[in-house]
Amino acid sequence: GFTPSFESSCELPEELRDRIVARYRSGQGYKKNSAALKVPKSTVASIILKWKTFGTTRTLPRAGRPTKLSYRGRRALVREVKKNPKITVAELQRCSREMGENCRKSTITAALHQSGLYARVARRKPLLCARHMKARMEDSKM
Numbered sequence: 407g408f409t410p411s412f413e414s415s416c417e418l419p420e421e422l423r424d425r426i427v428a429r430y431r432s433g434q435g436y437k438k439n440s441a442a443l444k445v446p447k448s449t450v451a452s453i454i455l456k457w458k459t460f461g462t463t464r465t466l467p468r469a470g471r472p473t474k475l476s477y478r479g480r481r482a483l484v485r486e487v488k489k490n491p492k493i494t495v496a497e498l499q500r501c502s503r504e505m506g507e508n509c510r511k512s513t514i515t516a517a518l519h520q521s522g523l524y525a526r527v528a529r530r531k532p533l534l535c536a537r538h539m540k541a542r543m544e545d546s547k548m
Contacts, residue, residue: 418445418453423463426453479507480517487523 422443429439436454440447457463475483482505483498495511502509518524534542 417465418449420463420465423453426450427457427463430454430457474509474513475502475507475517479505480521483514483517484521484523487518 422445426439426443426445429442430436430450434442436447436450439445439450443450453463460466479502483502486493486498486501495514498514499509499511502514
C-alpha cells in the first residue's frame with residue numbers, strides 16, 4: 407500500500423486521487439475515504455472539489471510566469487548580501503551565474519526586495535573634534 411508522508415506541499419500521485427474520486431462516486435463520504443486511504447479529510451475534500459469543478463484530477467497548469475530564480479538561489483543571494491552588504495548587483499549576478507542561475511540585474515534586485523533587502527546610503531555625520539566633544543560634555547553637565 408501507499409502510506410504518504412505529508413509535508414506542506416506534498417502532491418498525491420494521480421492514481422490515489424483517482425481512487426478517492428472513485429470511492430466518493432460509489433457513495434463513500436469524506437470521513438470514510440480519509441480513514442481508508444490514510445489521507446487527511448481536508449485533502450479528500452479539496453480533491454473532490456477540484457474533480458467537481460474541472461472534471462479531472464490531473465495537475466492543471468498554474469497561472470502566471472514561472473520564477474526565474476529558485477528559492478535556493480534567492481536564499482543564496484540574501485546570504486551573500488548579509489555577509490557583505492556593500493556587494494554590487496553585478497557581483498551578485500556573477501555569483502548566481504556560477505550557481506547555474508543566469509538572470510538579469512533587475513531580477514536579482516526584485517528578489518532582494520521581496521526578501522526585504524533594499525539599497526540604503528549611509529547618513530553623513532561630521533567627525534567630532536576634541537573641542538566639540540568638550541562642548542558636548544559641558545552641555546550634558548548642565
